[in-house]
Amino acid sequence: MPADPVSKLAAALASAAGADVELERPGEAEHGDYATNVALRLAGTRRQAPREVAAEIAEAAAGLEGVERAEVAGPGFVNLFLRDEWLSAALAEILADEDAFGGGGVGEPERVQVEMVSANPTGPLHVAHGRNGAYGDAIARLFALAGHVVEREYYYNDAGGQMDRFRASVEAARRGEEPPEDGYRGAYIEDLAALKGDPVPLMLKEIETSLERFRIHFDSFRRQSELELLLPELLPRLDTYEKDGALWARSSAHGDDEDRVLLRSGDRSPTYRAADVAYLVDKLDRGFDRAIYVLGADHHGTRNWYAAVARMLGYDPERVEVLLYQMVNLTKGGEQTRLSRRRGDIVFLDDFMDEIGVDAARWYLVNRGPDQTIDLDVDLASERSQKNPVYYVQYAHARIAGILRNAPDNASNKLLLAGPLAPEERELVKRLAELPSVVADAVEKRGPQGVPAYAIRVADDFHRFYHEHRVLESEQQEFRLGLCRATRTVIARCLGLVGVDAPDRM
C-alpha cells in the first residue's frame, strides 16, 4: 500500500460517514486543515438540509484519530482541524515510503508504450519536437511512477518522397547545385554535404544525440521501411476497396472521418497510412496493453484513423491512445518565428537548449497544459533565467541539501515533537502529502503541467518555512530534519518527472 496519508484520512471519514469523501485543502486557515463538501453532495439524495448532514459527518469526523475537531461551516462544508500528531505521523509515512512516495495507486499495472517525437530524419529536431518529447517523456515518467511498465519508442519515417527529396538535396549540395524544387535547404544540409555517404544515418545519429542531451532515452526505434514489409500480409485483413486505380481503406465505416488511400494509383507504392497499419499491429502484437501516440495538434485528424484501424483488425480501440499537444510559437526580440521546416529561421532544439539550458527547456515545455499553445520569448527565458520558476524550485532543493550536509551524523530519525508545530511546518507537511493526488491527477488527465505547478508550491512553502525557522540546533531539530529530507525527496521527484535536474548546490 503506497503512502498516502490524506487518502487514508478520507477513507476513515468515508466509512464513518457512510459515503465517499474527498478532502481538499481550503484556502483559508480558519477553514481548517482539510475540508469536504460531501454533505452538500449528499443533501440532495438524502432529502435533508445540507447543514444537518454536515453536522452528522462532523460528529463522526471528530471521533477519528488525529482529528482535533470538526466544524460545520458555510452552506454545509465540514472542516477538519488536525492534531500535530497526525502531521507527524504523515511525515513519518512519507519518509518510510521514500523511494516510492507519490507512486503506486494503479490497480492493474499495464505494459505501456509511449511513442514520441518521431520526427522525419530530414533535418535536426526543432522546438516543436522538443515539446513532443518533453510532454511524452513526462507522461512516460508519470506512468512509470504510477506503477506501469513503460517503454519509449521513436518511429522513423525513413521511406517515401520526403526522404527522396532530402537525399536529393544533400546530393545537390555536394555537386554545388541548388536543391530541387521541394527540397531542403539550410546550413545543416551543407554540413551533411561535407560528409561522406548516405545522409540519413548521419541525421539519425544527430537526432539521437539531441534527444539524449534533452534527457529522453528511447528503448527502441522502429523504421517505416521495415514495417512496410509486413503490408502484403496485413492489407488483406482490412476493409478495403479499389477506386481510381488506388487501394482505399473503408475507414469511414469504422469511425474515421473519411476513407484513406493505402496504395497509390500508378506504382501501387504504400502511403504512410499503410505503414500506420503495420505499425499499429506491430505495437499491439508486441504485447503492449496500451499504445500511446504523442502527436502535434495538426495531426488531430489521425485520432479517428488509428481507432478505425484497430477496429478493422479486431483490436480493442481503447488500447490505442492519441495524445495531442498544441503548437509552440517562439518569439525572439519580439519577432515571431514560424516553426516551419522549409525556412531558414527555425529554431532548432539544440539552439534552444544552448540558449536557455536543458533544465529550463524541459520545464517550459511541460509547464503548460498540452491543449495550450505555448508562446515563449527565447530572449526573456534566457535573460531572466535567475527568476525562472525552475531555478526557484532547484534553489529550494539546494538549500535543503546544504542543511543536510551540515547536519550532525548522529541525528536521530525519530521525528519526536519537542513542542507544538509552527504554521509553516504544518503547511509544508500538508503540501508534501499532496504529491500522490498530484501524480494521480496528472496521469489521469494525461497532463503533466500540474507537477511543475505543484513543485513551485512546495518550494514556496519550504522557502517560507526556512525563512521563519532554523533547522540545525533548534529544539525541533529532529522533526525539522525529517521535514527537510521529505521535502527534498518530493522536490527531486517532481523535477525528475519533468526531466529537470535537482542540484545539491547552486
Place this chain on the structure above:
RNA sequence: GCGCCCGUAGCUCAGUGGACAGAGCGGCGGACUUCUAAUCCGCGGGUCGGAGGUUCGAAUCCUCCCGGGCGCACCA
C-alpha cells in the same frame, strides 16, 4: 463549409461543479552579524470573451454568438 484547441490580472499562464478567482513576471515599498537573499514580507492590479440555460451553487456543464490558432493530400 466541416473538425479539433484556445479566450481568466499590464504580460505569460494555473485553476473543469463548491466558501471572498490564484501563481510567476513586470510596478511600488520593506527585511541579510543566523543552516545558500537565486530567499522572505507587504501594497496595487480581474465585467473569468459575450448572451442565455442547468444547479442549492458555474471560470468550470449545455446552447448560441464573437475573436484567435491548427487541420481537412494518392506529403509525413
